[in-house]
Amino acid sequence: MxxxxxxxxxxxxxxxxxxxxxxxxxxxxxxxxxxxxxxxxxxxxxxxxxxxxxxxxxxxxxxxxxxxxxxxxxxxxxxxxxxxxxxxxxxxxxxxxxxxxxxxxxxxxxxxxxxxxxxxxxxxxxxxxxxxxxxxxxxxxxxxxxxxxxxxxxxxxxxxxxxxxxxxxxxxxGIPSTTNDFLVFYAERSIWQVQFIITGNAGHGSMLLKGTVGEKLTNLINKIMEFRQAEVLRMESQNFYIGDVTTSNITIINGGVQSNVIPSELKMMVDFRLALDIDHTEFENRLKRWCEESGEGISFVWDQHQPKIAPTKTDDSNIYWVAFKKSIDQLGLGIKLEVFPGGTDSRYLRGVGIPAIGFxxxxxxxxxxxxxxxxxxxxxxxxxxxxxxxxxxxxxxxx
The missing domain is CATH 3.40.630.10 (Zn peptidases)
Incomplete structure (x- = not known):
């Protein structure tokens, strides 16, 4: 026992x-x-x-x-x-x-x-x-x-x-810490889950047709991966935490009817988490450009499309933060202030103007x-x- x-x-x-x-x-x-x-x-x-x-x-x-x-x-x-x-x-x-x-x-x-x-x-x-x-x-x-x-x-x-x-x-x-310090979260990245719909010429699997969904999908994936790698390098070179950069991950690809039939449509889901410094309008325009540059017949729809939500202030203008930080100091605890990498219900509270801390x-x-x-x-x-x-x-x- x-x-x-x-x-x-x-x-x-x-x-x-x-x-x-x-x-x-x-x-x-x-x-x-x-x-x-x-x-x-x-x-x-x-x-x-x-x-x-x-x-x-x-x-x-x-x-x-x-x-x-x-x-x-x-x-x-x-x-x-x-x-x-x-x-x-x-x-x-x-x-x-x-x-x-x-x-x-x-x-x-x-x-x-x-x-x-x-x-x-x-x-x-x-x-x-x-x-x-x-x-x-x-x-x-x-x-x-x-x-x-x-x-x-x-x-x-x-x-x-x-x-x-x-x-x-x-x-x-919040999230457990592997060190003696505690993690404290004051904001979250915006979740954009995007389904790209790629259409192209269908036909027999033995042909070398132009304008197929496979070609267009490859072009689109290359652009997403190029952007992703740039964010990886930015995080590593500036010692950022994961919540400080924009992440992108392909999570679902589906389509096709038979192994020897070139499909007329494929769908791909990509999970983006937009960093606080990302301009949402500019990033949406970037998605549109990726579609246009990867070939005709590519569009996208939203699975999740969260707005930019203001972070909770962590300065003297926020009396709740002052009281929270006072507690941490009284206890002699070390903390690291970060942007939450995933999603919690705090985003909905912040979205209606309520300051929220993840801990x-x-x-x-x-x-x-x-x-x-x-x-x-x-x-x-x-x-x-x-x-x-x-x-x-x-x-x-x-x-």
Whole structure:
């Protein structure tokens, strides 16, 4: 038996991890029931909102502040987790096994059920010690983040229920750090997922026809790869982090009807993540030029086409950032301020004008998001609760 198994917070964390809220076709009811019990035990108001469908609920646990007219603080996390290749795990991915070194193995242990229950662990401490805050605190547990938040936070931020929360600032997930420093994210790149449609002359596979889709596809791929390599060199030569450059990756190519028939159409999906310094109009024009220069009959449609969203300010003009940084300094923690490389629900909050910081209190750990044998050390988990015990009061007591 691990020395950590009897710890109250570890027990709660492992209970949450054992709920298989895994894509596709998630049943969120066990998560809702778990969170309802947590709200009851903590004396928090409990509410469920369904911005799109009852099958995809947003759960809100609320602690009303002494001055509820002040803008509130939201501690956000998502309930869903990505699929697993169970045969590649050494532990059952939803058993939440803990070994003698304190490693808790489960899908969601890093991404990001840990953060949701760490919030609750900090609130449990405050409640038991009769500590009160000026600002209202909302813990939101949202669905569908792992597939873009389309039926979750993206729609929720436009509802009356969301606006009634009067949110001034949000904390959300970040990424584990492999060093002693912690990663803090203030912005995200814009996701542009583009489907190129390439049309050309069809015919017998034994011919050397001109204007085939293969020729045009090759021309287009060469242009994308040339741009991609330039960004690789820019990142390496200037010591940039991945979030500082624009990435492009071909993710799907499909088409054709038979091995000896030259197809009249091929489709190719490319995932672009646009850096903050990219002019969106100019980049869209670049895509159009690539199509024109690669051959006639090439067009594209959007799978995702996110607008440019202003980053959260990390200077004295943002009182929430000042309070967050004060907490980091009080704890003596080292941080690295970066642009998030992927996508989180913070982009939807920033999109409606709410400053948001992405921060996972996980350091000195392998980055195992979406990986096999995802785990989190018990001591790192408990240290995260201690970190939130400093961050939350500093932010929630702002005048």
């Amino acid at each position: 691990s020395a950590w198994e009897d710890n109250e917070e570890i027990k709660i964390f492992r209970e949450y991890l054992r709920i298989p809220s895994v894509h596709p076709n998630i049943d969120y009811k066990p998560c809702v029931d778990f969170l309802r019990r947590q709200a009851t035990e903590l004396g928090l108001d409990f509410k469920v909102e369904c911005p799109v469908t009852e099958k995809k609920p947003v759960v809100i646990l609320t602690w009303v502040g002494t001055d509820p007219n002040l803008p509130s603080i939201v501690l956000n996390s998502h309930m869903d987790v990505v699929p697993v290749y169970e045969n590649l795990w050494t532990h059952k991915p939803f058993a939440a096994d803990i070994d003698d070194q304190g490693r808790i193995y489960a899908r969601g242990s890093q991404d990001m059920k840990s953060i949701g229950t760490q919030y609750l662990g900090a609130l449990r401490y405050f409640k038991r010690n009769k500590i009160q805050f000026k600002r209202t605190i909302h813990c939101t547990f949202v669905p569908e983040e792992e597939i873009g938040g389309v039926d979750g936070m993206r729609e929720f931020v436009h509802t009356k229920a969301f606006k009634s929360l009067n949110i001034g600032f949000s904390l959300d997930e 996972s209190p996980i350091n000195n750990s392998p980055m195992l998001l979406h990986d096999n044998d995802e785990f989190l050390q018990a001591d790192i988990y408990l240290k995260g609760i201690e970190i939130y015990k400093t961050i939350i009061p500093n932010i929630a007591n702002l005048d």
